[in-house]
Amino acid sequence: MSDCGCDAVTDCLKPLEEALTLLLSHAKAVGETETVSLAEANGRVLAESVVSQINMPPWDNSAMDGYAVNTADVPAVGTKLVVSQRIPAGAAPIPLAAGTAARIFTGAPVPPNANAVVIQEVCEQAGESVIISEVVAPGANIRLAGEDTQIGQEVLQTGTRLGAQHIGLAASVGVGELKVYRRLKVALFSSGDELINPGQPLGPGQIYNSNEYTMQALLQALGCELVSLGIVEDTFDATCAALTSAAAQADLVMTSGGVSVGEEDHLKPAVEKLGSLDMWKIAIRPGKPLAFGHIQGTPFIGTPGNPVSLFVTFLLFARPFILKSQGVNEAMVVPTPLLAKADFDWPKAEKRREFARAQLNLDDQGQAQISLFSSRSSGVLNSLTWANGLAILPEQQTLARGEMVQFLPFSELLK
Incomplete structure (x- = not known):
């Protein structure tokens, strides 16, 4: 046992929940806001709640194509009524004359004196009249004014990350502009003398810098403004200079690689020199060496250099941190x-919680099942294109085929 009470294998790794709680406690929403049109609002975070100034629908309207009637005029099947008016959507009807019906279409205002709509499928035209083959109750097939939204009702809350449904709702109550938080500015760079950008020929010992482009895409999907410092030389001085520059330009500094304990891994000592390192190792696989701290007051997240580890730790930790920093309600930053x-056996209990690349599919009986990728290596980037999510395999547990497993779909994590 070590002095911290952990055994040599776990090496005082921080549990996932504790690590995430620590990160989120340091995530502060940007204070500045801007007003944007609905066309520019997708993906932004609402900084001011939206209150409806109208009822929706604004008036009683027909839910079906048919005939508007007063139910007192339809006492029995086979009642015949003169059609006194025709009401398409967008028309302004006149009061319904007693003993008549009005031809009406979906969405059209129900005329005064009418209290039901009879669907056209149970009606038969007879010259200027209609024969009604069904007795209906008052209120049938009518959408009442204010049924969806009422004047003064809060329809969108501050902290909502806006999607098509939110923008459509704002438009439906007549709101044309929304106050949103400004975009989070993130500065990023990669560490490694072996790295070279795609499009150039590889030299001896070189690899392409996939991490830079993976992280850029992940940040762009979250609506961040990017400041890319590219590839930084593997020296302590160069790392310190890059961190200082990044912290001065952005709300958050993110890096890939250089957070382990090798002689050429300079990020950890550089962050400790320039600010503070609040977290370093987490009890998960892949992605143990995740660094979090501050550089001259600016938050810093250092992800591992292995591409799968970067991807997984970004989704589990950086994404919630960024969402909260953008102003999203904390209850909404971690998916369920x-x-x-x-569809597999997991016979060996591991010391760390595993987030395995996995596919969620339907078996022959139409039931959802989870299959794992064939390799656990954190360097196999094509495993992420094969997978459609991450299976959560608890620490200190075995699993048998057919047992229930938690699954995080990429469809929820990559947006």
Whole structure:
């Protein structure tokens, strides 16, 4: 046992929940706001709640194509009524004359004196009249004014990350502009003398810098403004200079690689010199060496250099941190896992919680099942294109085929 009470294998790794709580406690929403049109609002975070100034629908309207009637005029099947008016959507009807019906279409205002709509499928035209083959109750097939939204009702809350449904709702109550938080500015760079950008020929010992482009895409999907410092030389001085420059330009500094304990891994000592390192190792696989701290007051997240580890730690930790920093309500920054049966055995209990690349599919009986990628290596980037999510395999547990497993779909994590 070590002095911190952990054994040599776990090496005082921080549990996932504790690590995430620590990160989120340091995530502060940007204070500045701007007003944007609905066309520019997708993906932005609402900084001021939206209150409806109208009822929706604004008036009683027909839910179906048919005939508007007063139910007192339809006492029995086979009642015949003169059609006194025709009401398409967008028309302004006149009061319904007693003993008549009005031809009406979906969405059209129900005329005064009418209290029901009879669907056209149970009606038969007879010259200037209609024969009604069904007795209906008052209120049938009518959408009442204010049924969806009422004047003064809060329809969108501050902290909502806006999607098509939110923008459509704002438009439906007549709001043309929304106050949103400004975009989070993130500065990023990669560490490694072996790295070279795609499009150039590889030299001896070189690899392409996939991490830079993976992280850029992940940040762009979250609506961040990017400041890219490219590839930084593997020296302590160069790392310090890059961190200082990044912290001065952005709300958050992110890096890939250089957070382990090798002689050429300079990020950890550089962050400690320039500010503080609040977290370093987490009890998960892949992605143990995740660094979090501050550089001259600017938050810093250092992801591992292995591409799968970068991807997984970004989704589990950086994404919630960024969402909260953008102003999203904290309760909405971590997705709820799905449950499905395992199409595999997990016979060895591991010390760290595993986030395995996995596919969620339907078996022959139409039930959801989870299959794992064939390799656990954190360097196999094509495993992420094969997978459609991450299976959560708890620490200190075994699993047998058919048992229920938690699953985080990429469809929830990559937006």
